[in-house]
Amino acid sequence: MQLLDNALKIEAEHGTDAAFPQGFAAFVRSHGLPRATAYRHRERVKLEGRWQPRSRAPRNRPNATPERVRARVIALREELGPDNGADMIRAALLVEAAEQDWASQGLVVPARSTINAILDRAGLLTKTPRKRPRSSYRRFVYARPRDCYQIDGTTITGLPVGRVCVIEVLDDCTRTLVATRACWAETTKDAIAAVNAAIASYGAPAIVLSDNGTAFSTTARRGGTQRSRFAQNLDRHGVRLIHSSPYHPQTCGKVERHHQTFNKWLAASGHQPQTLTHMQALCDQYQDWYNTQRWHSAIRATPAATWANAPALGGPTSLPAQTDAHIYAARVDKTGRVWMHGTSITIGRAHTGQTMTVVIDGQHANVHDHDGHHLGHLTLDRDRRNQGQLIA
Template identity: 35%
Template sequence: MGRTGFSMDPEFVAAVARAASGENVNIARFCREHGLSRGVFHKYLNRFRAEGADGFTRRSTAPHRRPTTFGPEAAEAVLRARKELADEGLDNGPISIRWRLEDAGTTPVPSQSSVYRILRAHGQIVPQPRKKPRTRRRFEYADPNGCWQIDGMEHCLADGTKVCIVQILDDHSRLDVGTYAAASENGADTWAALQHAFAGHGLPVRLLSDNGLAFSGKHRGRMVELERRLAERGITAIASTPHHPQTCGKDERSHQTLRKWLAARPPADTLADLQQLLEDYRRIYNHRRHQSLDGQTPQQRYDARPKAAPATGPHQPSGVTARPVSATGVIAFSGCSIVLGRHWAGHTATVYWQADRVTVMTGDTLARQLTLNRSVRYQRLTNHKPSTKS
């Protein structure tokens, strides 16, 4: 007999009624024959004696106490915290709301799931269909300053003028080591932003960027000024694969947080005003709990381990690239025009370079070897005579 059938099985009802009236019923044999426990029989026997036939009515299985249910005061605190976070331009999901309540000394603090239920009950969250969870491989450098990520994002001043915000993030801790208001994404302002970051946090071992010309010429077969300056300090410049923004994902995600925060405030009139806003943002961001850091702040994570440092001495980046020779016998490389001579017109030259030292080959023939003179663009031939194959 199924559990839900106790109150409806005629033989069971009759046996309980007879036992309650004082009739001698062999309860053990009845339970054995009907697949019941004697405990169940006596439970309903006691109910029948106390309530009569109503004792056979099935009871609710709902718990008498709901320890995860919070009253209106808790709901009000959750909704108030959500609004405050939204007004401040900060993340206002269940995790952030719970942290806000915890920091405010609210007791008891609702769990993350309880906060979610409160938000859902008050129409603050629209449930989304469950999606199959993706396996995420999150990589981070083991130590602070092991690698910084740098990227620029477009922003508009109050009058609509487009400017650039250069944001520099420590890969290990997500610490914002420098956020700089610039006229555009250019080499000079990028270097100025890095100098501010160096002054406050030391030198990183590596600097990761996308392939913007202000940051890298790696995939164009050249070295931009920023890469040269980094190499002089022993910092390795690395660039993401073209059309693969996930490589700089931490910086891209940080842009979203910054945009949301700036949108909650009146737009800045000047670059100086914008820079002040960015300094305010950095203080909040670096000292606020981070979901990707198990509740630590970026500053706590950054301070928890010794800092990595670049190897002593300058680093000399190098590479190889192919360049077509023009009709006038010139190739373009690293912002310079290198003269090979008209007899090489129409050929394809292979350029081997390390820093400013360059060797140019056409096939198996040495076409030219030189050190680039950065004071001029046009690298003229001197007394160089190309060697010929024997």
């Protein structure tokens, strides 16, 4: 039809002979155009006096987002500061809708995709095409609060106080920030203080997950085999320590990602701490805001509400109960193997008598020793009784 429209445009500007030397009917037949459509297009040009493309947009949009809602979406993009993504905007709109009774006014809170479309049309959407889509991730979450705490430190520079470290302890299930501690460096002493503060405020977890930093994994005696002071402290609370795989920060991904949220909040707040005491006060202020006010997109609520509504809490007296993964505490027998429900994994005779933590996620198994160090992994073959040697 583009050819016909171009020819009609020439006819409107230069006459019929210039556009259709053999006549309009012959032009339609030679190009195999629908006769009714061709004459309808020509009649429109005669009535309007010129060719003008018409909008293909529908004349009315009964399901279009009202202007009032669109305006609030754009306004919240600015008002929410660093947390101004579609999920956070929708959470704020849900609160406003309840307070202002949008339902009685025929207004509804738009979906996340609609909010992104509104921001895109307004030129406010930052596109990241290289970012992996959410559907490509496999999320691992412990089933109950206190099943697992993740601990890690982040270094912050550029403040009047100088270079500081903030050690954060995060509950894996509810994303509750159970402790935050400002210190000069990520030391064992401060790591112990942070995890003890979490235990005092929220209770002891079944597992503490950390990376292989010196604050968490250094042995008590250089070159010796004695457990680290951090691990010994957890032993007194009956808590098992697990370290993530070396050079694999995704294992502690929740607390690693949380550092970014804290850094954004600190930058947007405009606070310039002059002392470590002031920095700790800001950490305490952030912890309260994050737990009780900030809506978390992964859990669709605030961390405090998720914790309060949990039907049960975990702890040292029972290993985490998982539906998507299984965790076993198994002792290495004299043949160097551990057994789980008739299936064995070869660890090595050097570990005979030691208790291992085995995490089985689908067909994949990871084994950690009593100190929490990752010993290796393997892919399970359900048709075999003995799964063979671990892959370091």
